[in-house]
Amino acid sequence: MLCIVLLLLSPLSWRMGEVELPMQFWWKQIFLVVLLISIFYSNVSFIVPKILLKGKNYLYLLIVILGAVLTYGIIIYFEQFIHYPEKMHQVFNPDKPFDPNRGRWLPGDIFQLMLYMVSIGLSTSLALVQKWQKDEALRRELDRQRINTELSYLKAQINPHFFFNTLNNIYALTNLDVKKAQEALLKLSRMMRYVLYENQKNETLLSKEVKFIEDYIELMKMRMTEKVKLTIQIEEPKEDLVIAPMLLLPFLENCFKHGVSSQQESEILIKLEVMGETVFFETRNHIFPVNPESPEAKENGIGLVNTQRRLSLLYPDKHRLKFGKDESSHQYWVNLTINLA
Template sequence: MLSTVLLLLSPLSWRVDIPLEFWFRQVLMAIFLISLFYVNMLWFVPNVLLKGKHAIYLLTIILGGVLFVGLLIYAENFLNLPELMHKAFNPDKPYVNKGRRISGDVFNIMIYLLTIGISTSVASVQKWQKDELLRRELDEQRINTELSYLKAQINPHFFFNTLNNIYALTNLDVKKAQEALLKLSRMMRYVLYENQKNETLLSREVGFINDYIELMKMRLTEKVTLNISVEEPKDDLVIAPMLLLPFLENSFKHGVSSQHPSEIMIKLEVMGSTVFFETKNHIFPAYSDSPEANENGIGLVNTQRRLSLLYPDKYRLKFGKDEDKQEYWVNLTINLE
């Protein structure tokens, strides 16, 4: 403590024989100030000042200062310290009691306030650090809970849509439906195991995307043109599992018509640690206005929320409709560093 150093070490620089009574007074002050420091830091600040009892705290500090100066005056008079110090500094001059010097009391009050100020600052910083740690833990728990809820919504949503597709395929080609079930079982293993984790290898996510596209191809007619460009990642980048799935679902669900020609474009590129993902598909108003089509809003809202939680300030998502071409487009850029 700075005040203790001033009290005990500073007098050693004086070139006089300091009486023993002076050191008794200094040790008494040091003990008082050390006790004051820890009592104020550990109990008084947390239980009075930080509880909003500012008036009580200020009044107590003032009374404590008066008590501190009063005890010093009593100790100095009891030890006859003024006369002893006069003889130490002025041995050739007779001692005359002229009363107390205000400068000495001002110095003692400054030492007292310095101790109070430092201990209050330390206690306040410790309280702030504790509150900040608690806030971060609560935020992390909230984010983990929300992410778990969002992922729990993705699983049945994806499974329900895929089963609908396979069910429709059974009326057209049983063999293709069987192949689709095999692909679905492999994809569900990915959903069950990888989706329980916060991260998965980008290569596995790309494999899941390719399986999903192949599964969708089985139910498409010749009227649908696919423009697929999915790059295999070279580095061991990691990404949140099933993050891109809702955009793929939208493309195949809203961009396919049994009566009109349509085109679906899916593009994924990796440059360093940045992933560029893009989809584009036609819009068919008659289908997109149906109640079933509106279900995809769940997946898009979830994906946007997951992106904001997992990749804050590291992603850019843009999407919209081109009314002239009757197309819906999505552009997503994610920095996976």
Template structure:
């Protein structure tokens, strides 16, 4: 399009009176367009990728300069071959003698500018294409990295969950066989959720809430009267989706570290749904644990992993705060999650 505008249409706008341009002029223009096209695509497809993008900057600049010189002499040779200077002189200056050694300097400068424009545009195009390919490759690597990392994080969460749950059921077998059987039934339903839903990228929020309820009911079976649960879970519809088992580590930590065998304790669990936003909160007392126990060593593993999952799956769409409230001697977790 640029060649058509500059080399073919523009001359038609400055035809002088009844003077018709000689056919040699159009031959020269057509040759110039083809030559510039050859330079454009050769530079874009071969020279830039194999020279400039390989770090050979000075070699590329030298090739561009040599190319400009060759471009000039090729045009001069073609003009002499078709007798272009003579025909243009006869058209515009028929009363003056023709000097074959005399060149029209502005025309030569204009042609060299076209050469530089062709090289510049083709170089820019090649660099943009290289940047696009690198960006696509980077995004693909980032997707694979995130996918691998999420699989690793979920693999850490699942054994963490089953370890605690099986310990609970094992404790019930020595106290109440019927409750242990009920716990196994609930665990089997939860396992189906873990095996099928956790393999997906997302699941219905309603299924996640049902999973939370089952988990809480399972925990209730081993709690004594010293533990008071304050549960508030909103009903979820089927219009919202969420990453599976995203909230489980918060629940695990509440039951694992907020219960004492000697003192009374309170656990607060709240899930509120407002439009596309989910507000999740847990609070529990802080009871010291044996620093050599497995619980102490595993403390925070699920919470840290979930924090990482949130940063990968919901960048800019979540706000997570957790820590110790020294005034009330409580550990709290506040999560605000936008599911849009």
């Protein structure tokens, strides 16, 4: 497009009066177009990738300078071949004899060398941008593969962690109430179906995740005594929002693992609100010491650590997670906000 504007359309605007430009003039313009296009794509396809991007800067600079000299020589040879100077002299100076030894028109030569430099500059810029885009696409692909691999590893850690705790609870129920244990197994089978099918996806409906949370809470309630005051405030999502599966489970596990005591009274709060495309999740529970010899104590909070990592990978700059211990009430609290837009 640049060649067409500068070399073909531009001369049409400065034709003086009724002066008819000779055919040799248009032959030269077309030749310059072909020459500059050849220089442009040779630089993009070969010289920049094979020389400049390989770190051979001085060799590239030498080739550009030699290319300018060669281009200038080719233009002069072509002009002599088609008798361009003579024909142009006959048009603009018909009353004067043509002198073949007369010097060249310097502004015209400078303009042609500037066209060469513009072609080199644009083609070099294009080649560098293409290289940057290719490297950026490769980097994104590597990041995507790394994130998918890491997320698969993290989810693989969370699943055994969840089943380990749940099966321990059912095992404890078998010694107290066989019927409750059977009901717990039924709920667990429904939850396993969710884990097997939904957890293999990157996203699931928030409504399904909420149903999974409710089933888990019902399962935990079966082993709780009257000493535990359980407050559940879960809002059913109205829109078809999607969320990473089993993202909230580790927070619930920690509530029931650390917030339940068979000897002391305790409170557990689980709250989930949905406002537009934002989910607000909150938990509060008392903290009771865990048997240091139990498997739970040796896990060192693997579920929470992995969930923090999943949040940073899946919802960068779209989530806010705060947690801590309230010394006055001896309660552990978690506040999580996720923008699911």
